[in-house]
Amino acid sequence: MSRLIVLRGSLVAIIFAATGVWVCARQVTAAAPGTAPQAGAPSQATTAAGPQAADKTATAYAQTAEQARILRRFEAEAITNLRPVLQVEVAFMQRICGPSAEQLRQLKGDRKKQLQKIAEELRGGQFDFDDPWSKLRPVARRFVQRKVATWVHAHLSPAQAHRYESEIERREAKIRDVCAKNFVAAIDRDLLLSAEQREKLGAELARKWDSEWTMGVVNGLMQRPRVFPKLPDELVLPYLDASQQARWASLPKQDRASWGIQQDAFLGMWPELDDKD
Amino acid sequence: MLGVSRRVRDLAFAAGLFGCACLIRLGAGDDDHAPTKNRAQAHVRLMSVSPKLVDSYIYAEHRDETGCREWLDACLRLKVNEIGKLFGLSQTQKDKLELAGKGDVDRFVRRVDELKGKWQPRRVPQAQFNAMARESWPLQQLLGHGLFESGSLFQKTLLTTLRPDQAAHYERNDRERREYRNEAYVELVVVQLDAILGLSDGQRLRLLQLLLDRTRALRGSDQFGPRVVLAQMSRLPDDTFLSLFDPGQWRQLKLKLATARSTVATFKQLGIVFDDDLKTGDKP
Numbered sequence: 001m002s003r004l005i006v007l008r009g010s011l012v013a014i015i016f017a018a019t020g021v022w023v024c025a026r027q028v029t030a031a032a033p034g035t036a037p038q039a040g041a042p043s044q045a046t047t048a049a050g051p052q053a054a055d056k057t058a059t060a061y062a063q064t065a066e067q068a069r070i071l072r073r074f075e076a077e078a079i080t081n082l083r084p085v086l087q088v089e090v091a092f093m094q095r096i097c098g099p100s101a102e103q104l105r106q107l108k109g110d111r112k113k114q115l116q117k118i119a120e121e122l123r124g125g126q127f128d129f130d131d132p133w134s135k136l137r138p139v140a141r142r143f144v145q146r147k148v149a150t151w152v153h154a155h156l157s158p159a160q161a162h163r164y165e166s167e168i169e170r171r172e173a174k175i176r177d178v179c180a181k182n183f184v185a186a187i188d189r190d191l192l193l194s195a196e197q198r199e200k201l202g203a204e205l206a207r208k209w210d211s212e213w214t215m216g217v218v219n220g221l222m223q224r225p226r227v228f229p230k231l232p233d234e235l236v237l238p239y240l241d242a243s244q245q246a247r248w249a250s251l252p253k254q255d256r257a258s259w260g261i262q263q264d265a266f267l268g269m270w271p272e273l274d275d276k277d
Numbered sequence: 278m279l280g281v282s283r284r285v286r287d288l289a290f291a292a293g294l295f296g297c298a299c300l301i302r303l304g305a306g307d308d309d310h311a312p313t314k315n316r317a318q319a320h321v322r323l324m325s326v327s328p329k330l331v332d333s334y335i336y337a338e339h340r341d342e343t344g345c346r347e348w349l350d351a352c353l354r355l356k357v358n359e360i361g362k363l364f365g366l367s368q369t370q371k372d373k374l375e376l377a378g379k380g381d382v383d384r385f386v387r388r389v390d391e392l393k394g395k396w397q398p399r400r401v402p403q404a405q406f407n408a409m410a411r412e413s414w415p416l417q418q419l420l421g422h423g424l425f426e427s428g429s430l431f432q433k434t435l436l437t438t439l440r441p442d443q444a445a446h447y448e449r450n451d452r453e454r455r456e457y458r459n460e461a462y463v464e465l466v467v468v469q470l471d472a473i474l475g476l477s478d479g480q481r482l483r484l485l486q487l488l489l490d491r492t493r494a495l496r497g498s499d500q501f502g503p504r505v506v507l508a509q510m511s512r513l514p515d516d517t518f519l520s521l522f523d524p525g526q527w528r529q530l531k532l533k534l535a536t537a538r539s540t541v542a543t544f545k546q547l548g549i550v551f552d553d554d555l556k557t558g559d560k561p
Contacts, residue, residue, distance in 0.1 A: 088472075088473060088475050089475070091475050091525060092475030095475060095477060095523065096477060141472075167477060167478055170478045171468075171471065171476075171478070171481075174464075174468055174471075174481065175468050177464075178461070178464040178465050178467075178468045181457075181460070181461040181464060182461045182462070182464075182465050184457075184461075185457055185458040185461040185462075188454060188457070188458070189423060189458075190352060190355070191355070192355065192356060192359045192454075195450075195453055195457075198457055218465065218469070222501075222502065222503060222504070224337065224338065225421045226337075226338060226348075226421070227338055243355060243358060243359075244355075247351065247355050250351060252338050265472070266469075266472045266473050267468060267469045267472040268469060269469045269470065269472055269473045269533070270473070271473040271529060272528070272529055272532055
């Protein structure tokens with residue numbers, strides 16, 4: 001009888017233990033790397049940099065706990081999203097400057113720390129707690145480029161630095177030209193511009209192109225060809241005749257197209273990441 | 278006695294372990310089966326269809342037929358005035374063109390109405406919904422491309438209205454416009470690829486020249502501009518690009534081209550004809 005009691009007791013204990021093991025296993029799986037982070041939760045990158053460090057920098061700007069949370073989240077998003085941007089820019093710099101092995105060693109440094117620093121600098125002192133990314137998204141890539149440029153100036157020769165900067169400038173100019181041209185091509189369907197109008201308007205817009213309009217052309221027009229980025233009338237109207245001006249006024253326009261950080265940075269493309277980096 | 282007791286304990290322990298394993302398996306099994314269940318549910322997922330949904334797919338930002346007609350009428354008036362100014366057309370000629378254009382609009386709206394007839398309010402399985410949605414693509418594309426382009430009543434009337442020299446002038450203007458647009462798309466593809474490949478200025482120029490030489494505006498490709506350029510690019514032999522890129526860039530580009538190649542079938546369904554599909558002697 002007593003044996004039976006012992007046996008029953010062992011079985012109950014084992015079942016309890018098994019349930020405990022199962023619950024623990026599920027919790028571990030849920031927290032395992034590779035699972036999607038919860039919205040608002042700091043990413044692994046932030047945790048890796050040290051939660052206390054993140055708190056310290058965040059509270060330097062934040063007035064409330066909620067603001068500190070927003071800042072931490074911003075930094076985590078910046079680190080995650082700017083990593084591929086930095087990777088592409090560093091590869092570009094290597095291609096252009098051809099650094100020696102020693103120069104490269106100095107340049108590469110600690111990628112995590114570099115990203116943390118970029119994230120902190122990107123948010124700057126003028127942080128918009130209501131919509132942190134709206135102003136920063138279109139400039140994030142240029143910000144990373146500038147950061148790489150400072151490393152290039154610090155570690156490479158003046159000739160290499162000059163080569164890098166001039167390539168960046170040419171690339172930026174090309175983006176402005178191409179966006180202006182695609183905008184003109186899009187409105188041309190509706191406004192039937194002459195060749196001269198196309199040329200003059202295209203040149204004017206390329207000179208005054210604002211990066212905030214870029215994604216409206218690159219992604220916006222390609223998905224909704226009849227909804228135009230809202231460019232200032234004073235830039236467009238001088239090149240149109242009266243009937244075209246009236247038509248321009250009636251075209252549907254979108255103030256600012258909102259896309260993801262990487263969509264903006266890679267102009268709607270997506271690089272395949274080298275995880276070893 | 279002691280041996281029997283130990284055996285019973287061992288047996289109990291083994292049974293406990295087995296129970297434990299079953300319990301863990303059961304717990305894990307819940308999760309393992311979840312996607313299967315979801316997949317099965319997704320398989321029979323029902324989607325609502327209605328004529329209003331067709332409006333939102335095809336008329337999109339114009340909301341409905343009325344909005345779209347207003348916009349198309351404005352487009353037509355502008356086009357007729359522009360051509361009238363360019364070639365000094367009489368009012369009668371302009372009226373004739375406008376009538377032809379309105380015929381194109383009516384024809385388009387009729388096609389949308391026919392589609393709406395098939396989309397009477399009900400719930401259909403996801404697969405059927407997708408097939409129905411695909412039927413709306415050519416109409417979306419037609420509207421995006423423009424109702425008064427080649428093949429339209431407007432265009433046919435125009436060519437019979439104009440004198441041969443005027444028609445040639447018009448076609449030259451139209452060709453220039455299409456070339457400008459195609460060049461814009463090609464350049465856009467180059468800067469987009471540049472964003473992920475990190476091209477030097479020299480590479481950018483060489484790639485641009487290559488694409489301008491080897492791709493062109495395809496019939497009906499306007500709405501998908503840059504994507505059709507990429508699809509054309511994906512059909513060029515690999516060795517076309519090898520001298521242009523370093524191994525890292527080529528690795529990236531190959532992945533992009535593979536994705537672009539998979540869009541070719543869809544574009545063909547939409548009526549876009551690729552150069553290398555043409556038999557000798559066919560006109561693009």
